[in-house]
Amino acid sequence: MSEEIYPWQADIWKRLYTARDRLPHALLLRGKPGIGKLDFAIALTRALLCETPKDSGHACNQCASCNWFSQNNHPDYRLLSPEQDATSGEDDAPVPAKTSKKTQISIAQVRELGTFLELSSHRNSGRRIILVNPAEGLNQASANALLKVLEEPPQGVIFILVTHQPQRLLPTIMSRCQKIDMPVPDEQAALDWLAEKGIKEAKKRLDYAGGSPLLVLGDGESSNKLTDIWQMLARGAKLDPFALAPLCVSLGMDVAVNTMQKWIYDLVACRLAEKIRYHSHLATSLQALAKSVDLAMLLDFQRKLDEARKSANHPLNNELQLESLLLQYIQLFSRNVRA
Template identity: 55%
Template structure:
């Protein structure tokens, strides 16, 4: 989220969609579904829109004032007329009960979380004539039971309640949920917009990082530290058959096994791309190294390793010995190159 003089504002590429959602001020739909790919600022937008809906003193263009009591409550995460439903929220409360062992990160919004809303829905707003807002993020974290429970609430909308659903993958939602919401297609920043914004945030070498992180300026901004580590990892991967798994494995899993797997997947994607099309997608600063690897790679061996990585990524949360697991993957990596 961006703050200017204590007032949060939307991202530059969201100016039009901001106008769009503020047009129906008097006749707000009772459910909005903000959808679009990951990393374009949908959630920040949804939060800020929630704040502005609750603000007692919003501007003509719909912006929250940032200073009224409603805005202060909102910024303190204590607004009585606002609820956020997300998988993380549940794992935090459970974490207190089990401090010794790190609780597994929840990936679903449970039916209990939806049922907890009924008391919230049966109350009226804490401010006369005010709205109440429920933000669901990400909506694809609803399982069948919780989606059906939510559907009932959407079918019989409570007075003055607005649901805002945020989804990266529309196809994973129940069609009946989608049909109850006004869909808002969230804009993807083009490269110029993304680079301009990253420049304003003081990010160096933004262009390379933007290509690596699928054109998402938000990811580039939030992963600044990781990028220095990545340069070291790429230097190691460039060694191909000479890479030493026990040295590279700890670096790859420093953040999480999943991050390490994604780093390998993108690197191998570019080896294939270089071999087959002479073009790369993610590693503009490592063309030379990728070219050398592409000449020596055994493609069928590489495809097998890719398949394995895809499978492992789905299981990345399971409690194997991560370092050993990564070492054995890297050992396979060294074997997909023909040594000359």
């Protein structure tokens, strides 16, 4: 768990902390994956519960409240999350291969809040905090149950919802929250931060992560595999799908499909003479491929990948599905059309 916020969050921290005594009863922190939203939410929660916060607004790490929080048994705090132990790590680090990650917050979890909400705070501050992460994990039933609480919030209770897919939240939930847009660091700030962490080839990896520095930090293990995957994809029609599919699957289906989505995004960009977003270091390979690709088929394939991504959490046979996608990928180049 991070005790401090990230440098690019300093302004938003100051704004919220200055308003700590007049915060609304529900905040929605929204923004891209990998920019530290959850870490910020946890730092804010600790600070709001802390009895003797520092001048900077951060938690003191010494009072009874801070101790409870570190021991994960604060009586005035609850976490609503698909995974019960999701208090550590970043909100959106890549899912390791072959784990069956729960993705939904159940209605039972929301109902369990009932007793917590009926009691009053254990401390003088009177404040109690419920962190919901990721808020898009609420399904129809649990969202409706939560909505009832948000409509008549008990005294002193603050909900902090964290999401990178606000479009998936019920509009009625959105309208009950004060929306906070979490900042993405500008490139130099992100590179400075990554340099401090001793990250090599930071520029290339930051581009690939779409500018989200925490995703770069989490991708160390898969970084070498990605290099191999890109080399194979660059072979176009000469690609061996039966060699590439298992390599992709080892990243986890969601990451595998996303890897292909980014590759195809840049291939489309090259074909349309637009800016390459994720693989600027492979511009030559992409430009060579783009010359022999059928644009209509490419766009069609892009839609198929979007569909595959949606079902990536419950696949019947990952490797088979990937082989099929890769066979379609090869077809994109077989006609040698240049319209």
